Amino acid sequence: MQKKQESAHASRAGTQKQSTVQTQGGAQTQKEAQKHAGAQKQSGAGAQKSAQILPAQLVPYRKYLCSAALIVSFFLFLQVLDADMGPVVKFVAALIILAASGEFVRRSYSLDGGWGLIMLRSKKGLSLIDRIASENQTLLKWLADIGLVVSFGLLSYFMMSKEARKPRRLLALFILSFPILIFLAAAVAPSVFPILSSALNTIDFAQTGQKLRAEASGVPIFSLVLLASLFVGGFALLTALSLLGYSIVVLAAVANALLGNSAPLDNTSPGAAFILPGINLPFFEAIFALAIMLIVHEASHGLLARVGKIKLDSAGLVFFGFLPMGAFIDPDEKQLKKTDMHTQNRVLVAGSASNFATSIALFLMLILFMHATYDFRADAVRVEAGSLPRGSALLEINGTLASSSTPLYAQEGMLKLNGKYLGSFENITFEPNSTLSMLTDRGAFSLNATETGKIGILYTVVQKSGAGWLVYYPNNALLMFIYTCLALAFALNFVVATINLLPLPFFDGYQALAATVKNKYAVQAIMLLLLAAFAANFLPWLFK
Incomplete structure (x- = not known):
């Protein structure tokens, strides 16, 4: 019996010894085998x-x-x-x-x-995030809470801990947050679609914003509801109501088209669009803008996760085919869900909050850039949509400079047509049934006006001063490249910050709603309603 035990012991020892010996053929040690097994499990x-x-x-x-x-x-x-x-x-x-x-x-x-x-994972950069988070915990918590107020308005009160809701702290938080919310809504948000449209030649984002504002102005109570929603629910509620409102506009236009009247649908732009560098975004400029947006977004998630003592599993880069699409940071999801509600909401809102902050910084940079390059700006009329190539600069109409011609000219910072002040975008009207020679930076064109004097183009005046400052058109290729990079980065940061707050699947807004509202049926109902509205905004693409 003793010999058998000794034999078994020797056999085990021999096996253990053999397993730690690396042969010339490249046999793995137990440690390497475990590492390999872990890698297989992770993938x-x-x-x-x-x-x-x-x-x-x-x-x-x-x-x-x-x-x-x-x-x-x-x-x-x-x-x-x-x-x-x-x-x-x-x-x-x-x-x-x-x-x-x-x-x-x-x-x-x-x-x-x-x-x-393709997700390329690594541990690199996590130590830097740890160091920044540990040295700036109080500041990062305050910034995240400001982000909560900007994102969810007064409703953010219910997303915080009792300690954070102490009267003095709450008052200070609201005093800091609401001016930022107002600045974003009054100055930054109205500039997003015009700037995005001026940088792109494929999607008329400005028309969508105009359509929604026109519908809202036609129903005063709806405008008041949108304004109130900004303070009550921040950009999350404002974006949700805007999405629902425009989906009603789209569905009404589609219903009219199905009944035989396609005119409303022809004048309705999609409320949403998929974006892909090189297809509907300039390739290199879009890569630059997406990289800024995603790195800022994901790094903020990582910082607030570490402030909340949540482990980060990995960080890395994301590619779609050969296209670099950005970066990611993976917090431990199980640990995140076990933390308190306020910590979860801080982590979840950090991405949008940082994108809002980045959009403000880029907005100010754009203004400085356009003023600094004052002498390089083209004096022209930029075509936004219609029968001339979108994005072309209309230089002459029948031999007359377009920027100072009659009936189109600019005065006191506003567009005028036949003595009537206009908005930034308007249809040009000429003598009925006349033929006009148009000279653009993309060639010469001849257009025939209709019986009502329309030639079917949407324009914006681009001058060194006055109206059209949002539609920047430099006469230098390098300046245009820099402007497009800044414009796309600005617009995408703001758009992603707001859309990400919606309670839609895979969005941070959905997880924040689920962490705050314990009624799962209410969360699912809100999600399904907004998902249907989101899908409805894509419908006009099916009729293009």
Whole structure:
């Protein structure tokens, strides 16, 4: 019996010894094996699927195969950009190319992600986040609470802890927060769509904003509701009501079109649009803008998570095919859900709060940039939509400078047409049935006015002073590139900050609502209502 025990003990010792010996052929130690098993576990089901994408004999060549796949997808992407097809078809084609190449690379290397998104995880940068968070805990908590008030208005009271709701602290918080909320609503928000439209040539964002404002002004009580919602529920409630309001406009236009009257739908722009660099956003400028927006957003989540003693699992970069789409930071989700409500809401709102702050900084930079480059600005009329190429500068009409011609000219910072003051966007009217020669920076065109004198273009005056300062059109390519980068970064930061507050699946607003409201049925009902409104805003694309 004793010999058997000694034999068994020796056998176990021999096995343990053997397992720690690395042979010349490259056998793994137990430590390496555990590390490898952990990596397989982290990659999850994706690792099991990726093992099937390449035959065993091709695995040694996957570096070359993946490089070839990305190069081919890049050239196919360029072909789609130059193809003569509608914007929706072009968008879908580019999406398929990027998703296919991204998924091939992801599965070949057992990387995290899915549907073409590749997540490259790392622990780098986490120590820096730890250090910043530990040295600035009080400041970061205050900034997050200001973000809560800006995002959720007076309703943020119910999203905080009892300690944070002490009268003196709460009063100081509101005194700091509401001026920021008012500045964002009164100065920054009205500039977003005009600036975005001036930087892009594919989507008429300005018309959507105008349509919603026109509908609101036609119903005074609706305007009052929107104003009250800003103070009661911050940008979260204002955005939700605006989304619902414009979805009603869209659905009414679609209903009219189905009944045979397509005019309302023709004049209704989509309230939402998917964006993709190179398709409906300038490629390099969009990459720059998205990088700023995502890095700021995700870093803020990480900082507030560490302030709340929540572990960060990893950080990294996200690619969609060959396109870099931004960065991410992964807090421990289980630990986050176990923390108190206020800590959760601070972490969740941090992304939008930082995007709001970034949009303010970029807004001020844009103003300084446009004033600093005063002498480089073009004096022209910029075409926003219609029968001339969108984004072109209209320089002459029948040999007369467009910026000082009759009936179109600018005076005292306002646009005028036949002596009547106009808004920033208006249809130009000329002599009925006349023929006009238009000289633009993209060539000469001849247009025939209709019986009512319309030529079907929407314009904005671009001058060195006066109206049109939001529509910046420099006569220098480098300045235009810088402006477009700043404009896109500004607009995307603000848009993402507001949209992210909506209680929609995968948005921070949904998690904040779920953390605050304990009635799951109420949370689901609100989510489904806004999800339907969000989908309705895409409907006009189906009729383009």
